[in-house]
Amino acid sequence: MTPGVFEYHRPNKVEDVLALLAEFGDDGKVLAGGHSLVPMMKLRLAEPAHIIDINAIASLRGIREEEGMIVIGAATTQAEIMGSDLLNEKCRILPDAAALIADPQVRNCGTIGGNCANGDPGNDDPAIMLALNASYTLQNQAGQRQIAAREFYEAVYTTALAEDELLTEIHVPAPAKGTGMSYQKIKRKVGDYAIAAAAVTLSMSAGQCTDAAVALTNVGDTALLSLEAAEAIKGSAVDARAIDRAADAAMADCEPVEDMRGTVEYRTAMVGEMTRRAIAEALSRVAGS
Amino acid sequence: MSDAPELTLEEREATIGGIGTARKRKEDARFIRGKGNYVDDIKLPGMLHGDFVRSSHAHALIKSIDTEEALKVDGVLAVITAKDLEPLSLHWMPTLAGDMAAVLADKKVHFQNQEVAFVVAADRYAAADGVQRVDVEYEELPPLIDPKRALDDDAPVIRDDVAENDEVGQGSRHHPNHIFEWKVGDKEATDAAFETADIRIREEIAYPRCHPSPLETCGCVASMDAVNGKLTVYGTFQAPHVVRTVVSLITGLAESNIRIVSPDIGGGFGNKVGAYPGYVCAAAASIVTGHPVKWIESRIDNLSTTAFARDYHMTGELAADKDGKILAVRANVIADHGAFNTHAQPMKWPAGLFNIVTGSYNIPVGHVEVNGVFTNKAPGGVAYRCSFRVTEAAYLIERLVDILAQKTGIDKAEIRLRNFVQPEQFPYSSCLGWEYDSGDYPTALQTAMQAVDYAGLRKEQAEKRDKGELMGIGISTFTEIVGAGPVRNCDIVGLGMFDSCEIRVHPTGSVIARLGTKSQGQGHETTFAQIIATELGIPSDDITIEEGDTDTAPYGLGTYGSRSTPVAGAATARAARKIKDKAKKIAAHVLEASEDDLEWEVDRFRVAGSDISMKMKDIAMAAYSNVPDGLEHGLETTDYYNPPNFTYPFGAYICVVDIDRFTGDVKVRRFYALDDCGTRINPMVIDGQIHGGLAEAYGIAMGQEISYDETGNVLGASLMDYFLPTSVETPEWETDFTVTPCPHHPIGAKGIGESPNVGGVPAFTNAIVDAFAHHGVTHMPMPHTQAKVWQTLNELGLNK
Numbered sequence A: 001m002t003p004g005v006f007e008y009h010r011p012n013k014v015e016d017v018l019a020l021l022a023e024f025g026d027d028g029k030v031l032a033g034g035h036s037l038v039p040m041m042k043l044r045l046a047e048p049a050h051i052i053d054i055n056a057i058a059s060l061r062g063i064r065e066e067e068g069m070i071v072i073g074a075a076t077t078q079a080e081i082m083g084s085d086l087l088n089e090k091c092r093i094l095p096d097a098a099a100l101i102a103d104p105q106v107r108n109c110g111t112i113g114g115n116c117a118n119g120d121p122g123n124d125d126p127a128i129m130l131a132l133n134a135s136y137t138l139q140n141q142a143g144q145r146q147i148a149a150r151e152f153y154e155a156v157y158t159t160a161l162a163e164d165e166l167l168t169e170i171h172v173p174a175p176a177k178g179t180g181m182s183y184q185k186i187k188r189k190v191g192d193y194a195i196a197a198a199a200v201t202l203s204m205s206a207g208q209c210t211d212a213a214v215a216l217t218n219v220g221d222t223a224l225l226s227l228e229a230a231e232a233i234k235g236s237a238v239d240a241r242a243i244d245r246a247a248d249a250a251m252a253d254c255e256p257v258e259d260m261r262g263t264v265e266y267r268t269a270m271v272g273e274m275t276r277r278a279i280a281e282a283l284s285r286v287a288g289s
Numbered sequence B: 001m002s003d004a005p006e007l008t009l010e011e012r013e014a015t016i017g018g019i020g021t022a023r024k025r026k027e028d029a030r031f032i033r034g035k036g037n038y039v040d041d042i043k044l045p046g047m048l049h050g051d052f053v054r055s056s057h058a059h060a061l062i063k064s065i066d067t068e069e070a071l072k073v074d075g076v077l078a079v080i081t082a083k084d085l086e087p088l089s090l091h092w093m094p095t096l097a098g099d100m101a102a103v104l105a106d107k108k109v110h111f112q113n114q115e116v117a118f119v120v121a122a123d124r125y126a127a128a129d130g131v132q133r134v135d136v137e138y139e140e141l142p143p144l145i146d147p148k149r150a151l152d153d154d155a156p157v158i159r160d161d162v163a164e165n166d167e168v169g170q171g172s173r174h175h176p177n178h179i180f181e182w183k184v185g186d187k188e189a190t191d192a193a194f195e196t197a198d199i200r201i202r203e204e205i206a207y208p209r210c211h212p213s214p215l216e217t218c219g220c221v222a223s224m225d226a227v228n229g230k231l232t233v234y235g236t237f238q239a240p241h242v243v244r245t246v247v248s249l250i251t252g253l254a255e256s257n258i259r260i261v262s263p264d265i266g267g268g269f270g271n272k273v274g275a276y277p278g279y280v281c282a283a284a285a286s287i288v289t290g291h292p293v294k295w296i297e298s299r300i301d302n303l304s305t306t307a308f309a310r311d312y313h314m315t316g317e318l319a320a321d322k323d324g325k326i327l328a329v330r331a332n333v334i335a336d337h338g339a340f341n342t343h344a345q346p347m348k349w350p351a352g353l354f355n356i357v358t359g360s361y362n363i364p365v366g367h368v369e370v371n372g373v374f375t376n377k378a379p380g381g382v383a384y385r386c387s388f389r390v391t392e393a394a395y396l397i398e399r400l401v402d403i404l405a406q407k408t409g410i411d412k413a414e415i416r417l418r419n420f421v422q423p424e425q426f427p428y429s430s431c432l433g434w435e436y437d438s439g440d441y442p443t444a445l446q447t448a449m450q451a452v453d454y455a456g457l458r459k460e461q462a463e464k465r466d467k468g469e470l471m472g473i474g475i476s477t478f479t480e481i482v483g484a485g486p487v488r489n490c491d492i493v494g495l496g497m498f499d500s501c502e503i504r505v506h507p508t509g510s511v512i513a514r515l516g517t518k519s520q521g522q523g524h525e526t527t528f529a530q531i532i533a534t535e536l537g538i539p540s541d542d543i544t545i546e547e548g549d550t551d552t553a554p555y556g557l558g559t560y561g562s563r564s565t566p567v568a569g570a571a572t573a574r575a576a577r578k579i580k581d582k583a584k585k586i587a588a589h590v591l592e593a594s595e596d597d598l599e600w601e602v603d604r605f606r607v608a609g610s611d612i613s614m615k616m617k618d619i620a621m622a623a624y625s626n627v628p629d630g631l632e633h634g635l636e637t638t639d640y641y642n643p644p645n646f647t648y649p650f651g652a653y654i655c656v657v658d659i660d661r662f663t664g665d666v667k668v669r670r671f672y673a674l675d676d677c678g679t680r681i682n683p684m685v686i687d688g689q690i691h692g693g694l695a696e697a698y699g700i701a702m703g704q705e706i707s708y709d710e711t712g713n714v715l716g717a718s719l720m721d722y723f724l725p726t727s728v729e730t731p732e733w734e735t736d737f738t739v740t741p742c743p744h745h746p747i748g749a750k751g752i753g754e755s756p757n758v759g760g761v762p763a764f765t766n767a768i769v770d771a772f773a774h775h776g777v778t779h780m781p782m783p784h785t786q787a788k789v790w791q792t793l794n795e796l797g798l799n800k
């Protein structure tokens, strides 16, 4: 349970990070909160030769709103997400989910950027980003690009992030009035990843669901966006039958594996149950309803 | 010799802080400041670090071990294999159960993560680098994982080394994978009772393999002084003196040249009773290199290799009449001991004290048969916060009684009241050979029922059932057998299981006392001082308790099996009484009174009917200056106590759960625990023990399992999967008590450390099964994870 040999870098500027990433390529790893990377290193499942710590870079932290977009710095910690008035008011699914991530120690260090960039299907933020239709700002020495979260995840630990790229910001379209959202997660205990979890956003107008998104955590190679589940409630009054149809669709879309958390049958059933609960709660949170 | 202003008797008693005082734990001052001194805090000059190359397979032959690349790693000094230990005869070691265990795998590996080679390096990073570079070539063998298949004709033979032996230290055996057969009770009478009984119930009840998982893993620092030939080992030892004797027997070093020190220990729960390859390898490496060598387990090493608990596969049966009166009990057990028989029980008890399976009930006849088997799993079978298989026994009988209640339609509390051993039956001789010392079971259960409004709960449950909601009420009225133990039937490697205390009263009236036990969090520094305080009238704050250094402490058998207070606590009281006897002589001499005229009064001897008295503090000074002719100076003594019997703490627990029928989530709404541990020395320490023990019981019941896949890969051996409840999951505990003193213990105390674990686990299972009882469910296997509870819900169609 001790990591291999590595060299440690702590640059002060984003440009310096990018230069180091360009220099080391595959041998370099960005260190944010370290709560996914360091355990992997201790188990020697990851043995990067260079660690590039981004914690000294103030510009990578913070949460602001500009032009209908909530912009979150990649190195913002989960504790900061939980404490953000802006998010609690306008996008509470993020602080709600952060509260379900491990314990205060993990949340004080772990960052939202690390959670999104890590590529572990067990991470909670990716499904939420899928549901919110967020996008990521990726930078390298050549410049920067914006990529939709819905395009980012490819397979377990495989994302669109290139070796020389740094995730600097997360852009979340500020949810419109009349949007309700909820993240429901079932886990075995504190510090466990989800048996299954569902992120739901939905908008209501005149008793009808005008827009919805449903995304799932830890029941596939990546977080999964269930378009069918969203379709099942769109245009409906989100009554019990619509909710059941959405749950069935989410269950059909998920691909969990059997592990210590339970059988495929159980985890699939929990996808249905979490979807049901998330829709019901999101609905109850639609302003004015 | 009287002080002014004179304090009242009550005030004097309060200053002493003796038995019955909820005094804050003395040791916590250093623990909460991070100033404890644990094994991994010990750093000696020139110290090296050792780490193990471990087997990736459960069962395989070792074709070759290539250490060349590892030795090239900067900082790696040596790689030790079985071949290197063989000339020293250290490649195998004797176990506490009369078997042999490989220190480093000798020609074959018997379980995944078994120790194969020991890399010694300048620091733990280099050691880990070296471990990565040792190349071991294996030839896989078919593994044996299911203990119920161990005795099949075609089962793979696990232990070639003993395959032909007709015993492996615990009696005769009849198969290469068989370890022992243990039978107790009257088989014929039991069979006959079953034959004619109106009601018979039978259930297969497994107690899964779990692990004590103390917060601090096992480890040691071994230091051989090449100049004077003295070996010092600092380690996580629950029984330091036993370790010293065993080390002497294994190495041939004189016991006087071995010093074993247990510094602060971060929880043991049975995990730290046995001897592990790490200790032997660190000592061997220190002898060879001339440097101190440290070995510290990782969490994964701890959970997957050192001392698991339980793994009892039980079939239990009760015979009863129509009124639910139990007529006979029968139990048949397959005990999975893993690859080597390294369980830690008194030598004569291959299944520990499992024959306490009669529990709190007056059962006329019974028969128990236990067969121990080898499998390709980590060795062990320790008592996890338990007195030698009492937990398994209590779980079985408490489950069976519930099943009998369901079968007869009698309420689960009522059936217990009908079958309890009655207060006037004590001392009670059980059909399986124990003499229960004292108890009042009906009062305990009735008090519990009143406290939780049992009738009200049953009413609420009935209403909930009508609505399709699942609520369960679990009762556990357990009896323990602790305080091993009487030397006539308890020994470890031939050493009688007495214990000891040495007390020294200093001239100015403060005290140091040393015991043969070793606290791992139980609060001995607090509790034992209180015994002495009451006996000698010296404030407990002036009494230092020291344990764990074999160079200074009197010989004792250590701390486990709730034995410290029943055995060493008794020695403490008796040693104090010897001191007091001498003090009386001195007081009589100084006061020029007759001993017969002196009476004890809190902290002094008083000449009866007068205002002439002498405080213990002043007697202490006199002991060093003014003793009567014929009396030695000083005020010191030692007591070795061989208990006449075990002690039998008991309790009545009631647990109420609500089950989410869609997710399988179990919510413990209420947990009421009434314990009777006899005389209560420190109520706060007792409550702490109960809270901790119940939290562990909750962990075991809900999610502690070390499981294996069919090829022998150990699953869940990290805290990601293994359930260590935090304050978030842990339910609220309501504690209560009755006091039925132990008649044979000097202060009437019985021991409390393990009751909550022993009694807690069946309370949880009983509550969960009770939630489903109206659907005909009689048993649900532990651990009760959401996934497993959901399985039941799904099978019954209750989740729709």
Ligand SMILES: Cc1cc2nc3c(=O)[nH]c(=O)nc-3n(C[C@H](O)[C@H](O)[C@H](O)COP(=O)(O)OP(=O)(O)OC[C@H]3O[C@@H](n4cnc5c(N)ncnc54)[C@H](O)[C@@H]3O)c2cc1C
Residues within 6 Å of the ligand: A029, A030, A031, A032, A033, A034, A035, A036, A037, A038, A039, A074, A075, A100, A101, A102, A103, A106, A109, A110, A111, A112, A113, A114, A115, A117, A118, A122, A123, A124, A125, A161, A165, A166, A167, A168, A191, A192, A193, A194
């Ligand atoms: C006990 C425990 C329980 C946990 N439970 C959960 C849980 O239930 N749900 C959950 O979501 N998470 C859980 N986690 C993980 C935790 O949330 C991590 O903090 C998170 O996954 C990674 O964020 P980090 O800031 O710690 O990243 P790090 O560990 O530092 O990095 C993770 C990966 O992302 C890369 N990376 C980090 N930041 C950037 C960036 N800005 N640009 C490019 N690449 C980057 C790193 O190079 C690395 O590959 C748990 C962790 C622990 C220790």
